[in-house]
Amino acid sequence: MKRFAVVGHLARTAGDFSLNDLPGSAGRMDVLCRCVNAAFFLSHDLRRDVACYLVLCGEPDPPKTLLFRGAELRYLSPDERSAGSLIKKALSIPCGAEFRESTPGVYVRRGDLARVLAEHPFAVLDEAGTDVRHAPALPDACLLSDHLNFTPEETALVGQLPRYSVGPRPLHADHVITLLLNEMDRRESGWS
């Protein structure tokens, strides 16, 4: 299983946002929607071996964590609005400490980044990390931030995690996911 986690620092934690304003009132939810796209979409297919966590830290009810499981996922189309709609539905149901399914393959719970990091051995994708092309092995679980840097509290949490880089330029989180999955695809297919 390949796992990604993305922190949405301002991402709304209620389903009351408009799908017409994902960048604004939804707290840059568009960034997270593009990460979902990058994590799952192949041409005319879905990556069934991927799970994607979205850690939402915005108002009014933070923190919440969403989980998209590729093996079970349905009703996801590539456009941002489609992922946004599934997120909105997940944030519209009552949730507790354990994951509850909102639509097939989409789950929601109360919980923060520390809890996600405690569940799997995450690495951080960071421009200063080891080049993924030269890493002897690739991490199974990767953490990224949205358009904002990690907070001091998050930095303290992730400071000791291994760090990997996909290239020389600072990129959007969804582009980083695409690049890492390509490196994984190449290794699995015997492309050097």
Add this chain to the structure above:
Amino acid sequence: MKRFAVVGHLARTAGDFSLNDLPGSAGRMDVLCRCVNAAFFLSHDLRRDVACYLVLCGEPDPPKTLLFRGAELRYLSPDERSAGSLIKKALSIPCGAEFRESTPGVYVRRGDLARVLAEHPFAVLDEAGTDVRHAPALPDACLLSDHLNFTPEETALVGQLPRYSVGPRPLHADHVITLLLNEMDRRESGWS
């Protein structure tokens, strides 16, 4: 200058579509919006050395070609709706055979794929092509298709062009652009 051209086989050629329905009534315009995002966005910056052509072949007035020039581009945000809004504005002004600017850095003209291909030495991104990681040189101009394969007429036009591949799996056009730009970034920065 790095150039990309993407064919939108069903993409609407009038500005009368709804930004709330880019995949549907706009003819999978969402695919083209994501290609614009991938072609231009760095983290907190735009790639000024990129130009992106969108060849729109859908009703009611095909073919039209849009051109996004990174050096001049303004008012573009990363979300699909932002690119969709600039496309809608470009398709809402009268246009003739030569490019006319609709908003800063966005141009529109009547014209088809053959004309774009005649203006620059394009290569095709195709799963069966040369692996970009092993190509001695990368193409300056790259052609991609949207969610549909090239038509027989397009295939005849592009049949003799050089072909490059970014990896072993069939991917969405925007993911392919991200991967090719990463290879270019690496070469320009001396990353192997």
